Amino acid sequence: MKPDSAVEIVTKLRDRGHEAYFVGGCVRDMVLGIEPADYDIATSAHPEQVVRIFPRTALIGAQFGVVLVIHRGHPFEVATFRSDDAYVDGRRPTGVTFTDARQDVLRRDFTINGLLYDPVADTIIDYISGRDDISAKLVRAIGDPHQRFKEDKLRMLRAIRFGARLGYTVEPETWKAILEMAPDIHQVSNERIREELVRILTEGQAVRGMQMVHDSGLRQELLPELEWTGHLKTCLNLLRKGAPEDFAIAVLLHETPIDRIIEIVERLKFSRAEINHVVVLAENLPQFADIHTMSTSTLKRFFRMPRFEDHLELARIHSTANNDLRDFDFARLKYLSWSQSEIAPPALISGEDLIGMGFVPGPVFREILTRIEDEQLEGRLSKRDQALSFVREHYGKSKSS
Amino acid sequence: MRMLVAVLLALNLNTATVRQLESLPGIGPSLAQKIVQFREKKGGFKRVEELLAVPGISEKRWKTLRELVCVKCE
Numbered sequence: 253m254k255p256d257s258a259v260e261i262v263t264k265l266r267d268r269g270h271e272a273y274f275v276g277g278c279v280r281d282m283v284l285g286i287e288p289a290d291y292d293i294a295t296s297a298h299p300e301q302v303v304r305i306f307p308r309t310a311l312i313g314a315q316f317g318v319v320l321v322i323h324r325g326h327p328f329e330v331a332t333f334r335s336d337d338a339y340v341d342g343r344r345p346t347g348v349t350f351t352d353a354r355q356d357v358l359r360r361d362f363t364i365n366g367l368l369y370d371p372v373a374d375t376i377i378d379y380i381s382g383r384d385d386i387s388a389k390l391v392r393a394i395g396d397p398h399q400r401f402k403e404d405k406l407r408m409l410r411a412i413r414f415g416a417r418l419g420y421t422v423e424p425e426t427w428k429a430i431l432e433m434a435p436d437i438h439q440v441s442n443e444r445i446r447e448e449l450v451r452i453l454t455e456g457q458a459v460r461g462m463q464m465v466h467d468s469g470l471r472q473e474l475l476p477e478l479e480w481t482g483h484l485k486t487c488l489n490l491l492r493k494g495a496p497e498d499f500a501i502a503v504l505l506h507e508t509p510i511d512r513i514i515e516i517v518e519r520l521k522f523s524r525a526e527i528n529h530v531v532v533l534a535e536n537l538p539q540f541a542d543i544h545t546m547s548t549s550t551l552k553r554f555f556r557m558p559r560f561e562d563h564l565e566l567a568r569i570h571s572t573a574n575n576d577l578r579d580f581d582f583a584r585l586k587y588l589s590w591s592q593s594e595i596a597p598p599a600l601i602s603g604e605d606l607i608g609m610g611f612v613p614g615p616v617f618r619e620i621l622t623r624i625e626d627e628q629l630e631g632r633l634s635k636r637d638q639a640l641s642f643v644r645e646h647y648g649k650s651k652s653s
Numbered sequence: 654m655r656m657l658v659a660v661l662l663a664l665n666l667n668t669a670t671v672r673q674l675e676s677l678p679g680i681g682p683s684l685a686q687k688i689v690q691f692r693e694k695k696g697g698f699k700r701v702e703e704l705l706a707v708p709g710i711s712e713k714r715w716k717t718l719r720e721l722v723c724v725k726c727e
Contacts, residue, residue: 320705327703
């Protein structure tokens with residue numbers, strides 16, 4: 253996204269006599285020559301002043317002084333300069349004090365995220381040598397790393413996420429603090445851990461990220477059930493950026509026994525639908541080994557599973573890692589060779605038809621209808637009257653004709 | 654005596670279909686469509702307040718909606 257509307261916000265705040273800068277990830281991206289996805293703004297204006305200046309706003313963390321400003325159809329986070337008081341729960345400060353730009357930067361997590369940019373003067377304000385660390389490709393905590401991680405243990409995973417995604421190294425003192433504090437990660441809620449793990453898996457460089465999670469000791473804390481194998485590394489290397497979250501977790505867990513998988517995804521508080529998808533993916537992966545001997549109707553039913561592309565993609569990753577693509581190639585060609593209406597054609601007959609033929613509703617209905625569908629999927633029946641004759645021929649019992 | 658308890662689940666803005674969005678008060682087919690377009694353009698909602706950036710969502714409408722939608726739904 254272009255910075256123009258964000259610059260207008262800064263200008264408006266300045267016109268009212270406040271200080272205002274771009275801050276955080278967007279400045280890092282600009283230094284790297286990447287177009288930021290969104291812009292955060294830090295200002296000396298207090299929330300109630302920000303709310304008065306812009307017509308469309310929502311308070312999203314009034315206690316932290318954060319206002320969402322809607323400008324030209326885009327949401328921008330405008331946060332008042334602050335320093336945080338003591339953190340009690342390893343996540344949130346007990347209170348905040350509104351301060352100046354420098355103090356605001358010093359409370360932030362990593363130097364690469366601590367740069368300010370003045371879009372009017374086109375200058376970067378760097379209180380923490382963030383530009384040096386960007387050049388050196390280092391993720392370094394601002395100030396004392398132990399203190400930073402003590403305030404919020406999730407920052408340990410965030411350091412790894414930035415390191416992996418940007419291809420940076422975690423600076424030695426910061427890394428040492430992570431190694432020492434890894435066992436404290438349990439103080440963070442499982443929801444927040446899930447979110448961070450999922451981002452490490454889906455934002456690109458998943459294998460690098462998970463290797464760091466493993467090396468830091470966090471893997472042993474968070475996923476003790478997981479075996480960190482060469483096969484898994486190869487698989488994660490094949491996981492595409494932007495993959496669906498539940499699919500990414502399935503790739504991570506596909507070699508883990510099913511009952512353990514269920515424990516992990518339940519612990520990480522995935523939704524029912526996501527848990528189901530992960531388990532179904534892992535359970536059905538071995539089916540690809542039998543794919544050559546499946547009947548056409550069984551194969552078509554397999555292809556009809558919800559989000560079958562994910563099953564196919566998991567098979568691609570798993571088979572590529574195993575250096576044997578025969579089953580996957582066979583499945584993929586079959587899958588591509590059939591149209592949706594060939595895989596899931598409309599039913600030729602229904603229960604109504606069977607009642608009309610004099611059958612008494614019961615378990616036999618399912619048996620007959622499944623059989624008819626089998627014949628249809630195999631290509632031996634394609635018309636309604638063929639199906640009706642087939643029923644008469646094989647199940648007799650009809651009183652009308 | 655039997656008690657009927659209706660459980661209202663908040664609708665996930667990031668996964669809801671146009672049809673599901675239409676079930677919200679004050680949201681018709683065209684607004685539902687706009688919400689989905691906004692979501693696709695932005696790559697998803699980061700917080701429910703971003704609904705305010707969707708053209709056609711007034712402050713008043715937003716106030717009735719905010720309790721009915723979520724983005725990181727549990």
